[in-house]
Ligand SMILES: [Zn+2]
């Protein structure tokens with residue numbers, strides 16, 4: 144398989160879903176490094192950003208009050224400045240996450256300091272709200288996904304891990 | 305523990321064998337974790353990184369897993385030493401490229417490493433021999449829970465563990481398996497397999513690729529998604545895929561033995577002869593020949609060959625390992641000489657390949673490695 148950028152033999156093969164479409168990218172080692180695709184890292188944030196239409200102006204104008212990181216910097220480097228940035232740039236994040244991940248909500252390990260019940264209950268209430276909205280807007284695919292998530296939380300399958 | 309002591313010992317995963325270790329070299333799981341109140345390393349001032357190291361290192365060093373381990377500040381580490389740790393998969397290339405305000409800790413057996421101020425404040429990595437993601441996960445999960453008790457993690461109920469790059473959000477977990485797939489490569493079946501794996505949302509890369517091919521027939525498969533799935537689900541999905549790849553490789557090996565014994569024996573024999581007698585050995589050539597020799601050992605063409613000898617040699621001939629041993633920087637030409645020398649020495653007592661026909665058929669029937677389903 145050839146590299147999508149140059150003609151060298153590809154050594155890195157990535158598939159991701161962007162805006163509901165599956166994209167396969169084959170890269171050679173040199174190009175994968177140039178594009179910042181590294182051994183330990185997930186792929187495509189920069190690409191996803193480039194391919195995303197900027198939804199509103201505030202995404203390029205906002206600033207994180209905790210660290211001073213700006214939306215323009217975020218767009219440019221594809222990484223956040225500090226943990227608080229996720230609140231500062233929350234708008235438009237969901238679309239981005241949908242393109243990158245299986246879901247937009249964390250369902251994995253929870254720090255034990257956060258009481259489990261509050262966490263789950265809060266999540267379920269929030270999910271139910273989102274489910275109602277999805278049904279109202281006739282977004283049935285989202286609704287099905289949310290329903291699955293709720294079911295999963297109410298009946299947690301014991302993890303083999 | 306001294307750096308020298310650490311590196312003079314083979315890592316646990318090089319010696320031990322795990323499930324499917326004739327095809328799966330290692331299973332690794334790493335977690336990305338960050339602290340509240342500190343900017344991510346990529347957007348921080350040096351004094352902030354130093355402050356974080358000062359806060360975090362005592363907690364990391366106090367972990368029971370790190371007892372008698374190795375821990376060092378990057379300001380005190382030479383480029384070669386950092387590179388040696390990269391070659392041992394203990395730290396990432398990106399982390400090794402950094403200097404002030406970074407630190408690393410490695411447990412005594414090199415099963416566990418913690419990078420401080422990589423792309424995230426913490427990268428906690430567990431590495432096990434063979435197909436053993438679950439045991440690697442259990443290790444990092446435990447260490448993570450211990451650290452969480454001592455340090456204020458950045459965590460969000462909806463987004464999970466907050467990471468510098470949104471591609472790591474949620475579990476912050478990257479699970480990866482390193483596979484040795486010589487028979488699929490020899491029979492030109494590697495690309496369809498890679499394509500199929502890519503289609504299900506996993507990333508595949510050659511381990512030592514330098515622009516042309518996957519050197520040494522070593523491939524790494526890892527998850528791309530970290531948000532919206534549980535750690536156990538992500539691991540199960542990778543395991544399922546890996547078991548299918550193992551099956552393909554096993555079948556390809558069987559087919560080579562049955563349909564192409566002359567070619568197989570020729571390849572293994574040449575690899576053995578060159579490695580035993582060469583005086584100039586480039587890195588690329590060595591990796592590819594060692595791959596064939598390993599295949600020969602797996603198929604019992606080379607008898608009494610300890611696989612860990614080859615795995616250890618694979619590391620010893622890497623550039624930084626050679627330089628560390630020499631105690632100085634080496635030019636590529638000097639490295640090729642020393643690489644050949646150390647290879648000849650290590651393989652000195654290894655007997656040559658026997659005839660395929662004189663041997664028992666390979667132990668595994670094509671389907672014997674099928675997972676119970
Ligand atoms: Zn390229």
Ligand SMILES: [Zn+2]
Nearest residue numbers: 207210225228
């Ligand atoms: Zn911020």
